[in-house]
Amino acid sequence: MxxxxxxxxxxxxxxxxxxxxxxxxxxxxYDNLEIILINDGSIDNSKDICEEYTKNNKRIKxxxxxxxxxxxxxxxxxxxxxxxxxxxxDADDYxxxxxxxxxxxxxxxxxxxxxICSYNEIMDNDVIKKNIETKELFQDYxxxxxxxxxxxxxxxxxxxxxxxxxxxxxxxxxLVFWNDNSKYINKIGLINEPLYNYRIISNSLVHNKSIxxxxxxxxxxxxxxxxxxxxxxxxYYRLIYIHNYLYVRKYLKKNKNSFIQKYKKNYQKCLKxxxxxxxxxxxxxxxxxxKSRFNMFVW
Numbered sequence: 001m002x003x004x005x006x007x008x009x010x011x012x013x014x015x016x017x018x019x020x021x022x023x024x025x026x027x028x029x030y031d032n033l034e035i036i037l038i039n040d041g042s043i044d045n046s047k048d049i050c051e052e053y054t055k056n057n058k059r060i061k062x063x064x065x066x067x068x069x070x071x072x073x074x075x076x077x078x079x080x081x082x083x084x085x086x087x088x089x090d091a092d093d094y095x096x097x098x099x100x101x102x103x104x105x106x107x108x109x110x111x112x113x114x115x116i117c118s119y120n121e122i123m124d125n126d127v128i129k130k131n132i133e134t135k136e137l138f139q140d141y142x143x144x145x146x147x148x149x150x151x152x153x154x155x156x157x158x159x160x161x162x163x164x165x166x167x168x169x170x171x172x173x174x175l176v177f178w179n180d181n182s183k184y185i186n187k188i189g190l191i192n193e194p195l196y197n198y199r200i201i202s203n204s205l206v207h208n209k210s211i212x213x214x215x216x217x218x219x220x221x222x223x224x225x226x227x228x229x230x231x232x233x234x235x236y237y238r239l240i241y242i243h244n245y246l247y248v249r250k251y252l253k254k255n256k257n258s259f260i261q262k263y264k265k266n267y268q269k270c271l272k273x274x275x276x277x278x279x280x281x282x283x284x285x286x287x288x289x290x291k292s293r294f295n296m297f298v299w
Contacts, residue, residue: 003104005104007035008086008087010038010074010090012041015046017091018091021092021093022053026053029098029100030100034083035060039065040068040073061080063076071165074151085157093196100155112187112189113186114154114157115189116148119194119198123200143229148175150198151177164177168220170213171214172225179225179229222241226241
């Protein structure tokens with residue numbers, strides 16, 4: 001007998017791709033699905049598309065909320081989910097028709113807490129297969145693979161999710177979420193077949209009007225990770241922190257918002273702490289770059 005699997009889809013202005021996404025889910029070879037759509041205050045016709053699908057498929061449940069971001073939407077979905085397993089899918093992506101059947105089968109055969117699959121990266125007309133290298137520990141998937149921290153290429157037991165998404169984060173919230181829950185995940189498996197299709201949209205982060213807000217949020221996420229993960233994986237997030245700090249440093253300097261002013265010194269202090277770490281050889285080169293190119297004094 002098939003066990004219930006809950007699929008959680010946060011939706012915000014995804015009408016262009018939503019039909020393809022939902023069709024790939026309702027036509028899965030695995031049938032016992034609970035499909036939870038969280039409309040996060042869309043201002044296009046995403047809500048109308050969702051309502052159209054709910055009329056024709058009893059497995060689909062639609063919940064509407066004011067625009068609050070994907071973390072709050074996913075948390076809402078988690079609070080409603082009744083399945084033994086959880087899958088997160090982004091509304092502008094789509095999945096192979098046998099994805100859930102294959103991931104569930106492996107989870108059952110080996111009694112796994114989590115199953116990860118490879119994926120296709122789609123941009124315009126280009127499709128690039130992204131294989132995920134086999135790792136022994138979940139932490140090595142998270143911090144040592146290209147899509148380890150994403151939410152959308154994983155099937156996980158509901159009982160292994162004990163921490164919610166951090167709703168204060170607007171970017172890298174997936175990685176922090178899995179980092180927080182990694183202590184509850186013991187047995188993992190990999191399907192090195194591209195069962196998920198991840199669409200890169202050109203008007204996403206780098207063209208978004210809220211880019212500064214997102215990059216500042218990434219500083220918060222990096223701080224969380226640097227404080228909590230093992231030493232061998234910290235170097236990468238130190239470099240991300242430096243890169244993103246340089247991107248928003250003028251914004252931090254000029255913005256008079258009280259919240260920004262309150263935390264600006266914290267961000268600067270974290271940068272100095274990172275630059276003091278002499279164990280990271282690449283950091284030393286960046287210290288020279290900061291001093292010469294950006295006229296920043298580095299301790």
